[in-house]
Amino acid sequence: MKEELCTIVEARPITLDTTILKIKSKYISSGAEPGNFVMVSPNDLNDPLLKRPLGILDIKKDCFYLMVENVGKGTKLLQEKKEGEKLCVLGPLGNKFKEIKKQKILLLSGGIGIVPLFFFARKFVSQNETTLIYGARKKSKLLMRDEFDKMDFKKIFYHTDDGSLGRKGYITSSLKDILEKEHFDFSFSCGPNTMFNAIKPLLEKHIKENYFSLEAFMGCGFGVCHSCVVQTRTGYKKVCHDGPIFNTEELI
Amino acid sequence: MTDLTCDLGFTKLKNPIIPASGTFGYGEEFLPFFDLDILGAFVAKGVYLKAREGNPPPRISETCGGLLNSIGLAGPGAMGLVEKLKKLKQKSNVPTIVNVCGGDDEEYLKVAQIFDDCPQADFLEINISCPNVHKGGKCVAQDSAHTYELMKRIKEKIKKPIIAKLSPNVADIKEVALMAEKGGADAISLVNTFLGMAVNLKEKKTVFKNIFAGLSGPAIKPLALKLVFEVAQCVQIPVIGIGGISSGKDVLEFILCGASAVQTGTINMIEPNASIRILKEIEEITKDLKINSLNELKGAIKHER
Numbered sequence: 001m002k003e004e005l006c007t008i009v010e011a012r013p014i015t016l017d018t019t020i021l022k023i024k025s026k027y028i029s030s031g032a033e034p035g036n037f038v039m040v041s042p043n044d045l046n047d048p049l050l051k052r053p054l055g056i057l058d059i060k061k062d063c064f065y066l067m068v069e070n071v072g073k074g075t076k077l078l079q080e081k082k083e084g085e086k087l088c089v090l091g092p093l094g095n096k097f098k099e100i101k102k103q104k105i106l107l108l109s110g111g112i113g114i115v116p117l118f119f120f121a122r123k124f125v126s127q128n129e130t131t132l133i134y135g136a137r138k139k140s141k142l143l144m145r146d147e148f149d150k151m152d153f154k155k156i157f158y159h160t161d162d163g164s165l166g167r168k169g170y171i172t173s174s175l176k177d178i179l180e181k182e183h184f185d186f187s188f189s190c191g192p193n194t195m196f197n198a199i200k201p202l203l204e205k206h207i208k209e210n211y212f213s214l215e216a217f218m219g220c221g222f223g224v225c226h227s228c229v230v231q232t233r234t235g236y237k238k239v240c241h242d243g244p245i246f247n248t249e250e251l252i
Numbered sequence: 253m254t255d256l257t258c259d260l261g262f263t264k265l266k267n268p269i270i271p272a273s274g275t276f277g278y279g280e281e282f283l284p285f286f287d288l289d290i291l292g293a294f295v296a297k298g299v300y301l302k303a304r305e306g307n308p309p310p311r312i313s314e315t316c317g318g319l320l321n322s323i324g325l326a327g328p329g330a331m332g333l334v335e336k337l338k339k340l341k342q343k344s345n346v347p348t349i350v351n352v353c354g355g356d357d358e359e360y361l362k363v364a365q366i367f368d369d370c371p372q373a374d375f376l377e378i379n380i381s382c383p384n385v386h387k388g389g390k391c392v393a394q395d396s397a398h399t400y401e402l403m404k405r406i407k408e409k410i411k412k413p414i415i416a417k418l419s420p421n422v423a424d425i426k427e428v429a430l431m432a433e434k435g436g437a438d439a440i441s442l443v444n445t446f447l448g449m450a451v452n453l454k455e456k457k458t459v460f461k462n463i464f465a466g467l468s469g470p471a472i473k474p475l476a477l478k479l480v481f482e483v484a485q486c487v488q489i490p491v492i493g494i495g496g497i498s499s500g501k502d503v504l505e506f507i508l509c510g511a512s513a514v515q516t517g518t519i520n521m522i523e524p525n526a527s528i529r530i531l532k533e534i535e536e537i538t539k540d541l542k543i544n545s546l547n548e549l550k551g552a553i554k555h556e557r
Contacts, residue, residue: 003524046317046469046470049315049317049522050521090524217310219321222281223281224276224281225274225312225323226326227312228309229306236306
């Protein structure tokens, strides 16, 4: 964990409100693991004051990749960043996904939750038998599909709320179907809280070990401010420091 | 080289930078970033007698240049902090100030006693801004007679130097400061956060379950500066300035207005290396302005009145 002044070497818009930033960094790109995140300053003007937490999408050589979706003031500024601009980044932060081999894995993603799962897939898909269920509001929000199609997934199920690609409606319908037919050893999920509430009982009924990567509004990202807490069976835990990945059995 | 030492009467600090309670964890969180011995001192996160879970989330809300928090002083309790300080002191010699909290006077006294007996705690900062269980949530700092009473009781019992940390949410902060001094405080630190609130317009409700939350960050700097200026003029004991300090320039402004040292707050959470940058900026500015020592700058502000 370190504060690093990095340079954006590529800013590639992939939709109207989503951009992939390729960031050159010596320290963060050499140490980050799937599941980690970084805190990024939108600017150095103290407005917005706080850094923004962003999941690491990928790492290649001395660069790491972030996907920024414009959901407010801070992410709008980050999404508009251009090649050559400097970024103050703190990272890598948080825990990482469990490293597993030769297992049957189910990945579940909702919306921008695809970010840490993409990094996970890049590293672990080839070593396991992996199925992905990925839902978003509409076709244009189902991101990285070309890359996923090139990876060695057993199956991929796409969902959109409006039916513009894949199955219409929430991912729970595909999840129910597949859990009836197939066995999985592990599941890893990332998405909005409403998704977690819907899939948690289903997953826990059929799969022995399930992990959620949680999203939270954070003050610091390294366990100091105690703001991003989540209720667990053993009291409040910090999403930034104790997570962002939690075994679902810990969560209430 | 500018002389950065600060005289707090009961101790001399190597420089004026003291990360404030609640913004620097228990020190250990910052060990990956820098050697804590570069600091003048640091204040550990506020501590009650027993461990506390803290408030339900959301606990923070961002404002223009500021941060509202309603963390609820979550923490491991006094004995938990003693253990943490023991571990920290194996890795660092940074002078350590414990921020003592209490739901009533008895709790303040018990917590203060524990850290008076704890060799890893150097000084005590009495956080008189905690909601008091017997006063409908009002804090000691909002009652100058109670402030006097509490400081006096602590001073009678405790051997270590005590710093009274004042709340800005009062009608006349000078009166509270004078009563804290009369009660035996060895120094005064000010200010704690300003009460504010945030609204969720879409859901037509308050953001925080406690309705009000404490505002910190650069947004409060001018308000804090004014209060530090006022208090420094009326008390004889050293004043530690707090409120939105984020740069070397801010530090020097507070010292010019009468502070003997300062506490940096929110900036530590946003920029963990802030202390290093701020110290560097102080060196640069004092060199530019030909300030030989911080002591010569202290309280030297010119004004008409």
